[in-house]
Amino acid sequence: MKKLLIMxxxxxxxxxCKKDNQNVYLQQEEISLVQPRIEVSNTIIxxxxxxxxxxxxxxxxxxxxxxxxxxxxxxLKYVTPLKIFEPGVYNFKSFHxxxxxxxxxxxxxxxxxxxxxxxxWYTKPNEKYKGQxxxxxxxxxxxxxxxxxxxxxxxxxxxxAKVVFNNKMMVKNIDIGFLCDPQSWIFPPSEITLYLNDxxxxxxxxxxxxxxxxxxxxxxxxxxxxxxxxxxxxxxIVITNLQHIPEWHEGAGNKxxxxxxxxxxx
Amino acid sequence: MSRRIFxxxxxxxxxxxxxxxxxxNALFFDAMDDxxxxxxxxxxxxxxxxxxxxxxxxxxxxCHEMVQDSKGRIVLLTNHTKNNVIIYDKSGKxxxxxxxxxxxxxxxxxxxxxxxxxxxxxxxxxxxxIKTTLDGKVIFELDYPADTGKYNSKEExxxxxxxxxxxxxxYVADGYGNQYITHYNHKGQLLNIFGGRGTEDxxxxxxxxxxxxxxxxxxxxxxxxxxxxxxLKRFSLDGKxxxxxxxxxxxxxxxxIHKNDIYFAVLKSKEAPNDDSGFLLIMNKDNExxxxxxxxxxxxxxxxxxxxxxTVRLFKHPHDVCIDDDENxxxxxxxxxxxxxxxxxxx
Numbered sequence: 001m002k003k004l005l006i007m008x009x010x011x012x013x014x015x016x017c018k019k020d021n022q023n024v025y026l027q028q029e030e031i032s033l034v035q036p037r038i039e040v041s042n043t044i045i046x047x048x049x050x051x052x053x054x055x056x057x058x059x060x061x062x063x064x065x066x067x068x069x070x071x072x073x074x075x076l077k078y079v080t081p082l083k084i085f086e087p088g089v090y091n092f093k094s095f096h097x098x099x100x101x102x103x104x105x106x107x108x109x110x111x112x113x114x115x116x117x118x119x120x121w122y123t124k125p126n127e128k129y130k131g132q133x134x135x136x137x138x139x140x141x142x143x144x145x146x147x148x149x150x151x152x153x154x155x156x157x158x159x160x161a162k163v164v165f166n167n168k169m170m171v172k173n174i175d176i177g178f179l180c181d182p183q184s185w186i187f188p189p190s191e192i193t194l195y196l197n198d199x200x201x202x203x204x205x206x207x208x209x210x211x212x213x214x215x216x217x218x219x220x221x222x223x224x225x226x227x228x229x230x231x232x233x234x235x236x237i238v239i240t241n242l243q244h245i246p247e248w249h250e251g252a253g254n255k256x257x258x259x260x261x262x263x264x265x266x
Numbered sequence: 267m268s269r270r271i272f273x274x275x276x277x278x279x280x281x282x283x284x285x286x287x288x289x290x291n292a293l294f295f296d297a298m299d300d301x302x303x304x305x306x307x308x309x310x311x312x313x314x315x316x317x318x319x320x321x322x323x324x325x326x327x328x329c330h331e332m333v334q335d336s337k338g339r340i341v342l343l344t345n346h347t348k349n350n351v352i353i354y355d356k357s358g359k360x361x362x363x364x365x366x367x368x369x370x371x372x373x374x375x376x377x378x379x380x381x382x383x384x385x386x387x388x389x390x391x392x393x394x395x396i397k398t399t400l401d402g403k404v405i406f407e408l409d410y411p412a413d414t415g416k417y418n419s420k421e422e423x424x425x426x427x428x429x430x431x432x433x434x435x436x437y438v439a440d441g442y443g444n445q446y447i448t449h450y451n452h453k454g455q456l457l458n459i460f461g462g463r464g465t466e467d468x469x470x471x472x473x474x475x476x477x478x479x480x481x482x483x484x485x486x487x488x489x490x491x492x493x494x495x496x497x498l499k500r501f502s503l504d505g506k507x508x509x510x511x512x513x514x515x516x517x518x519x520x521x522x523i524h525k526n527d528i529y530f531a532v533l534k535s536k537e538a539p540n541d542d543s544g545f546l547l548i549m550n551k552d553n554e555x556x557x558x559x560x561x562x563x564x565x566x567x568x569x570x571x572x573x574x575x576x577t578v579r580l581f582k583h584p585h586d587v588c589i590d591d592d593e594n595x596x597x598x599x600x601x602x603x604x605x606x607x608x609x610x611x612x613x
Contacts, residue, residue, distance in 0.1 A: 025611075026301045026312035032579045035539055056562035056577035098299060099578060105539060144537060183541035218540045 028098040035105040035218075036062050036078075036092045043142040044110050044264065051082040051107070055094045064092045070104060087111045103218055110175060112140065113264035114165065122160040129154025129259065136261065138163070142177060143221070143261040152179060154186075155258040159239045162198060163263070168233040172266050174226050176239070179259035181219040182249060187242040187256035188212065188222060195236035196228070204230075212246065237263075302613060303580065305564065308527075308548045308557035309613050310595060312580065316609035317342075317358040317596075324349055324363060329598035329607055331374035331520070332588035335383050335400055340588065340596055342607060343374040343387065351385075351402065356590055358609065364402035368392070372442075373427040373520075374586075379434065379452075390424035390442050397454075408438075411448050414459045427520050429478045429488070431503070439490060441474035447490065447505065460505030461490075468507040471495050475520020477528075481551060489521040489528065496536060498528075498553075511553050515573040516561075518547060524589035526551035531584035531597060535561070535575035542582040543575070546597065546610075559610065581608075 037054040053062050062078040063071040071093040078092065087109045094102040116138050125131065131153035132139065143151030153159075174194070179186050188210045196204040208226050241258035245251040301312050317340075327346040334340055339361060340354040350365030365371070370391025377384050384405065387396045397405040410423030417423055426441030434452025449458035461470050472494040479500075480486040487508060488501040496516055500508040517533040528549040535543040545560035555564035558574055560581050565572050582602035587595050595610040 024313050024315065026314050026580075027299045028301050029299065031301060034543070034576050034579060037575065056575065103539075149537075181541065220539075 029100060032100040033057055033060060033094040033096055033102040035102040036094050038092060038105050038107050040084075040107065040109075042140070043107065044112055044140050044262070045084065045087055046112050048083050048085045049109065051084055051090070053078045053082075053092050053105075055102075057094070057096060057099065060094045060096045060099075062092055062094050064090060066090055084109055106220065108221070108223055110142075110264050111266070113175070113266050114169060114171065115140075116163045116265065117166050118164045120162045120164070122162070123155070123158060125153045125159070126156050126257075131261070137161075137263045139262070141262070143179070143259075151261050152259045153261060155239075155241055155260070156255060158241060159237075159258065159260070161237055163235045163237060163265075165233050165265075168231050171228045171230065171232050171235075173228055174235070175223050175262075175264040175266070176226070176237075177221060177223045177260060177262050177264075179219070179261075180213070180217065180222045181259075182213055182216055183219065185245065185249075185251050185254070185257050186259050187245065188224075189239045189258050190242045191240045192224065192226065193238040194226065194228065195238070196230055196232050198234050198236045212242065214246070215248065301578075301580070303559035303578070303610070304546075304548075305557040305559075307550075308559070310559055310610035311613055313609040313611060315358075317354050317360075317606045319352075319360055319606060321604065324352060324360060326352070326604055326606060328600040329585065329602075329605070330372050330600065331586040332596050332598045332607060333374055333376040333385075334588055334590050335376060336378065337383075338591060340590065340607075341374065341376070341385070341400070342598060343368075343371050345369060345371045350387075353400075356592070356594075362401075368396070370424075373425065373439075375428045375430060375436075377430040377434075377436070386428040386430065386436065388425035388428060388438065390426060393420040393423045393425070393443075395425055395428060395438055406454055408450070408454045411446075411456055411459060413456065414446075414448070416444060416446055416459060416462070426473075427475045429476045431478055432480070437476055437478075437488060439473045439476040441470075441472055441493070445470040445473045447473065447476065447488075447501070449505065458505050460501070465495070467499070467510065470499070475518070475530075477521040477523055479521075479523060479528075481523065481526055489523075491518045491520060491530075493517045493519060493533065511549075512571060513547065513555065513574065514571055515575050516545075516547055516558075519585050522587055522589065527556075528553065529587045529589055529595070531587045532558075532561070532574075533583050533585060533600065537573075538575055540576075540579070542579075542602070544581040544584040544599075545574075545576050546581070546584060546587055546595070547574070 039052045041050045063075040065071050065075050068089045089108050092105045136153050143149045192208045194206040242256035245254050245256050304310050325346050326344040329344050331343050342352045347366050349363035350368040350371045353362040368389050370389040373388035375386040383400045385398045395408040410420045422444050424442035425438050427439040430436045438448045440446050445463040447461040470492045474493040475491040477489045479489045490499045496513050498511040515536045518530040522529045530547040532545050532547050548557040550556045561576050583600040584597050585600040586598045593612040597608040
């Protein structure tokens with residue numbers, strides 16, 4: 001009995017010493033996983049596209065939703081690559097028994113829109129980020145999250161272009177995709193103006209103001225949908241980059257970058 | 267002090283010290299929650315508290331580079347002009363600070379001459395390389411290599427790194443400027459210039475780091491990072507291109523050779539959703555990647571390294587790594603919210 005008691009005390013002593021020692025090192029529950037890596041064949045759906053979600057940490061499980069809600073442990077579990085037939089918003093999140101869950105990776109799929117016959121540019125993108133030629137924004141290929149991806153067209157000033165269709169056609173709305181990456185000084189545009197049929201009449205002008213950012217957010221691909229519901233054979237599009245980066249940002253007062261891809265006409 | 271607390275404390279000092287190492291792993295499950303990063307032969311625990319100082323007294327801006335001097339002290343270079351150089355002991359205790367006029371303090375290299383330590387500092391805002399003693403006395407200042415005809419003005423010269431040969435010759439990498447590598451003798455007289463901006467084998471995009479590699483005594487060479495291209499390039503000492511080692515996805519800052527391995531801080535993952543997506547990378551004597559603390563496990567398919575990327579949100583923008591004589595690492599970070607270095611303990 002005496003021996004047992006001594007043994008018990010030794011264990012107790014070790015535990016108390018151990019606690020002090022342990023505090024030095026970072027614990028897993030203090031650190032988040034990186035959001036899942038999403039690779040897709042395309043985000044503009046003709047018949048279907050394929051999606052692969054990856055995580056580099058052993059023991060991690062990926063859950064996803066298709067109703068814009070945050071994935072939780074009871075959401076759909078990602079097991080094998082997905083075939084996606086329907087446009088919509090897909091959210092993915094990594095979970096692990098020890099590490100903190102990741103942020104949510106969001107990817108939006110679009111239906112193939114009308115194909116314009118031409119784009120005439122009145123302003124030029126920055127020399128370093130000029131995409132893959134003048135049709136980059138309507139080439140049915142969406143850029144990835146990295147601003148270095150050649151599918152992005154980057155502007156440090158206003159972007160003005162005219163989009164021309166073959167015939168006059170009913171355009172319900174337009175999707176304008178852009179990158180939101182304030183760490184790299186890339187912000188949403190401040191204002192988008194559409195001139196229907198290249199006219200200057202007020203009745204054919206649609207002005208949309210875009211919400212800015214009020215804090216540092218992780219890099220995301222965003223999209224703004226503008227209702228048109230008119231017959232058009234051309235559209236002049238004027239997109240103004242943010243002229244003054246807000247006070248909370250290290251680049252306060254400077255012009256922000258505007259990175260776009262892609263324009264879809266529905 | 268209650269009797270119970272007294273008992274606990276005193277027991278720690280006596281029995282606990284003896285008992286702890288032997289039983290700790292067997293008895294305590296909480297040990298499993300310590301973060302362990304890295305792969306294969308190079309795994310580490312993480313100490314975020316190491317070297318934390320009072321930011322009002324001893325502030326840092328970007329922590330750019332670190333070296334260990336002959337006395338075993340850890341020397342940190344920051345671009346904060348209140349104290350550009352911060353010297354710690356290995357436990358993280360502050361020993362000394364100096365330097366108030368290095369606004370673009372970036373590259374830090376230790377060299378030894380006749381048993382005495384010196385530092386080579388590159389300053390991309392002063393467009394200079396400065397040689398100092400370990401207590402901050404300036405030995406020489408070197409301006410941009412105007413005679414080469416490769417530069418129109420000093421502003422085009424933004425040196426990021428130096429490396430020193432055994433004979434005292436040194437090389438400067440102009441990683442934020444025109445991307446040339448300049449070769450000088452120990453007095454600072456120009457001997458050669460090579461490289462330059464471009465995508466060909468002999469050119470660089472972001473020639474950010476340089477290191478003298480004499481692991482193979484018969485064939486010494488230079489290792490130079492083309493950070494934006496995710497490539498480590500090997501050059502002969504006279505500036506001829508030899509070969510490239512691809513590290514897809516990894517923006518490698520500077521090579522640091524310790525024993526037979528090469529260590530790198532990786533500023534960020536090339537295609538990551540978050541910009542602060544850095545990690546560390548370690549190559550073995552054959553220049554194969556064996557461990558990536560904070561990122562995916564390195565794997566080769568048909569001898570090609572697969573894309574590497576950050577997996578846990580631990581490092582922000584690691585910018586340099588220093589390996590001490592205990593095989594532990596110190597990680598200096600750029601644009602991390604003015605944080606002090608992180609220490610990694612090899613396990």
